[in-house]
Amino acid sequence: MKISFDLDDVLFVSPKDYETEPPLRFPLNRIFPERLRKGTIDLIRSLQDEGFEVWVYTSSFRADVYIKTMFRHYGIRFDGIINGQRHKKEIQAGSPKPLPQKMPHLYHIALHIDDDDAVLANGKQYGFRTFKVFEPDDQWVEKVLAEANRVRSLEERAVNRRKEKQT
Amino acid sequence: MEQKKLDRKKESIESYFVKYGAVPVETKNQEKLGLRTTFEQGGVYYRMDESEIDGRIFLVVSAADDPKFADVGVMEEVAAFPADLTEEQLEKEVRYILEVEPYPDDYPDYD
Numbered sequence: 001m002k003i004s005f006d007l008d009d010v011l012f013v014s015p016k017d018y019e020t021e022p023p024l025r026f027p028l029n030r031i032f033p034e035r036l037r038k039g040t041i042d043l044i045r046s047l048q049d050e051g052f053e054v055w056v057y058t059s060s061f062r063a064d065v066y067i068k069t070m071f072r073h074y075g076i077r078f079d080g081i082i083n084g085q086r087h088k089k090e091i092q093a094g095s096p097k098p099l100p101q102k103m104p105h106l107y108h109i110a111l112h113i114d115d116d117d118a119v120l121a122n123g124k125q126y127g128f129r130t131f132k133v134f135e136p137d138d139q140w141v142e143k144v145l146a147e148a149n150r151v152r153s154l155e156e157r158a159v160n161r162r163k164e165k166q167t
Numbered sequence: 168m169e170q171k172k173l174d175r176k177k178e179s180i181e182s183y184f185v186k187y188g189a190v191p192v193e194t195k196n197q198e199k200l201g202l203r204t205t206f207e208q209g210g211v212y213y214r215m216d217e218s219e220i221d222g223r224i225f226l227v228v229s230a231a232d233d234p235k236f237a238d239v240g241v242m243e244e245v246a247a248f249p250a251d252l253t254e255e256q257l258e259k260e261v262r263y264i265l266e267v268e269p270y271p272d273d274y275p276d277y278d
Contacts, residue, residue: 027278031247063232
């Protein structure tokens with residue numbers, strides 16, 4: 001199952017307001033100034049260890065190679081990255097009307113983690129599952145893991161029901 | 168470090184790009200903007216630059232995924248290291264950048 005994360009205010013947070021992972025070593029901390037929310041590394045590793053594909057879905061226009069390289073320094077490899085550029089090219093370009101800034105279901109992403117209420121509302125309207133992470137929360141890793149497993153159970157049950165109907 | 172020596176280091180790094188499979192590509196504004204050659208590997212475009220960080224000159228690798236951005240020289244910095252590294256260390260940096268090998272846990276602090 002695929003799960004995606006927004007970057008700004010979800011994985012990237014301000015150290016003024018949040019506990020964060022240690023910064024990268026100098027001078028990498030100057031070219032990658034973003035700081036990771038504490039727990040990000042363990043969470044992504046745990047999800048991948050449990051068999052989830054972990055993606056980034058951001059409306060920012062940071063290059064794929066920038067995101068990928070920054071996370072490689074923390075030992076993390078994403079299974080896919082959708083940035084603003086890719087969304088514009090692959091999702092928006094094919095539509096005559098303006099679409100929401102994120103459409104995770106079109107990439108078969110079963111759960112998207114975001115801080116933005118507009119994205120959560122779009123999830124209800126367009127039929128993709130979301131989970132909100134925003135304020136400092138010591139339990140955020142456990143909550144995301146629990147939600148990922150809950151959604152995976154729902155998805156598996158739905159697949160089984162479809163199989164039963166076919167037989 | 169004088170500019171000539173710095174440029175020789177950049178040439179050296181570019182030769183490692185080629186060694187590990189990157190190919191030089193023509194870009195529109197290279198000469199006009201005074202940029203060095205852009206190299207492509209696996210759909211990613213790389214270019215050697217230099218940058219002053221905290222008052223020191225570092226060799227910097229800039230990169231872009233989109234050929235349109237690469238063509239006009241708009242790239243993001245993805246690696247930076249001192250110019251006085253040995254040839255062996257420079258080659259290692261290229262191996263990390265091009266994902267020939269992962270960044271090690273004990274990647275050096277260049278402060």
